Amino acid sequence: xxxxxxxxxxxxxxxxxxxxxxxxxxxxxxxxxxxxxxxxxxxxxxxxxxxxxxxxxxxxxxxxxxxxxxxxxxxxxxxxxxxxxxxxxxxxxxxxxxxxxxxxxxx
Amino acid sequence: xxxxxxxxxxxxxxxxxxxxxxxxxxxxxxxxxxxxxxxxxxxxxxxxxxxxxxxxxxxxxxxxxxxxxxxxxxxxxxxxxxxxxxxxxxxxxxxxxxxxxxxxxxxxxxxxxxxxxxxxxx
Numbered sequence: 001x002x003x004x005x006x007x008x009x010x011x012x013x014x015x016x017x018x019x020x021x022x023x024x025x026x027x028x029x030x031x032x033x034x035x036x037x038x039x040x041x042x043x044x045x046x047x048x049x050x051x052x053x054x055x056x057x058x059x060x061x062x063x064x065x066x067x068x069x070x071x072x073x074x075x076x077x078x079x080x081x082x083x084x085x086x087x088x089x090x091x092x093x094x095x096x097x098x099x100x101x102x103x104x105x106x107x
Numbered sequence: 108x109x110x111x112x113x114x115x116x117x118x119x120x121x122x123x124x125x126x127x128x129x130x131x132x133x134x135x136x137x138x139x140x141x142x143x144x145x146x147x148x149x150x151x152x153x154x155x156x157x158x159x160x161x162x163x164x165x166x167x168x169x170x171x172x173x174x175x176x177x178x179x180x181x182x183x184x185x186x187x188x189x190x191x192x193x194x195x196x197x198x199x200x201x202x203x204x205x206x207x208x209x210x211x212x213x214x215x216x217x218x219x220x221x222x223x224x225x226x227x228x229x
Contacts (some may be wrong), residue, residue, distance in 0.1 A: 001170075032213040034215045042221075043221055044219060048218070049217075050213055053212060055215075091215060095158075096214075098153055100153050
């Protein structure tokens, strides 16, 4: 299985801050990397697919980059509704695997 | 847009079989560019892929669960299902059904059910 490692596991930030979350794969996965946002008590929501493609309806303050083994999710200006847990997920090979999550908390 | 809804018992006894159904609305389960999957999340923990099924019945299971998992699809009812046998407390989790969209960009989970908590009791 491909292991996905996210860092940090949690962070505290203020509204308006620029936030960057990193995801690293245990082997090259090209651009087959997706990002999800999950709020407490809710199902995850797709933000970014294929490393950098913004899902329809997702605000443009979210962006993704990277290829191979290193990827980042950036929130350019954190908004109140962005406090949540973020997961990366590889779709390069089966079984699909997720990172451990990054919890973004209010500072 | 697709809507998915899980249904099934919220409490299963240890060593028995967990059974869940996912009903798809707003689109056909026979769509050629979709696979249908199950993901679970133990309380307070991260997401884990269980497996997926195509409308033809072709399946792909996580090797860690393969010996205990069976998925099936009923195109006439626009439903797919999950059976997980010989459950233990470690199988207690929120179970999500989801649509896995395949295109030239790879695959991604674009629609999720609301999730259903299944507790395994001794």
